[in-house]
Structure formats: structure tokens, C-alpha cells
Amino acid sequence: MIQYNKYIALLVIDFQNDFSDPQGSHYIPGASEIISHINAEINLCHASGGEVIYTQDWHPSTTKHFASHNGHAGEHCVRNSWGAQIHPDLEISGDVLRKGIDGEDAFSCFSVRDLESGVVKPTLMETLLRDRNIQKIVFVGLSTDFCIRYSAMEALSKGFEVAIVSSCVCSTNRDIQVQILKDLEENGVELA
């Protein structure tokens, strides 16, 4: 169990309808079953003075990020759509950072990549964390094999301590979850 304090931020990654509701366009298996676990973690973090920050994939309706425009993913989290909304059962109390807003790829919450120029730009996430003197990041949300993996690796490279709450994350394929978490642990991520 994570002992939260004011130097720890809980990052709730992309817990949006398209990923977390069985009716969503890219439902991640098991996601609807972890909502209560995530809410418990949010409450625990707040109760101990930690920061809670949410991310939201927020794409324009046409973007090279989508397979329809030569990207790697089907349409998901189109801004202002139902699918882009954070799941209604999730407790929201903290800043929400939107990513991919200009049509970029946005797998890590720290940076986005322009698909035409290849230019990588930082999001506001690192600034939000440094302004609050955060030293450790705890990840929950979706999905373990994409946004959480990329975000966790980038957080490590920036010198943050990193933890993942295993009961509060899901992968696009249930079978790979254990291996992904093991790989991250070998890279220095604490599994809680």
C-alpha cells in the first residue's frame, strides 16, 4: 500500500468512456471492474495530503493518430464526445490535463509527438509536478501497455520515483498484463 504524502502525486491516466465503459470504442478488458479500487486510491491520496491529477486523451475528429488517417489506433476520445468524457463513476477532484489536442500522438502524459514533423513537445505535466515539489508518481488507470508504460518510463528518465498500483490498471490484452508489469518493475518501477 502506498503511504501518500504531499510529495506524492497520484496520476489517473485516461479513465475515459471509450476505454473504461464496455460500450466504448476501445474498451480495455476489466476496466469497469477497477473503478472502485481507483476511487479508493484517490481518497487515500487526498486524505494524506497528496496530489491527484487526471489525464484525458482529447483528439480532434481527424488526426493522423487514427487508423482512418494512416495512424495506429481506431477513432477514440474525440474531444467533446461521450467517449472522451471521464467515466461518470470516477471521483474527479484535481487538475485534468488534456493531451493530443492538436492531433499529435500522446502515449506519454509528459510529451506529444507531431505525426508529420516528428517533433516531440512537452505537455504541462512536468511543470504541474515540479511546481508542487512532487518526488514520486503513483500511476493508476489505462492502459498498462500504452499510456501507463510510456508515462512511467518517461517519469523515471526525469528522475521521479515511480509506482503502479497493480489492482488499478488494465492492459488492452489481459494476457500481457503480468509481463508488462514485470518489465516495468525490472526498469525500476515499484509495484504496489
Ligand SMILES: [Zn+2]
Ligand atoms: Zn489517443
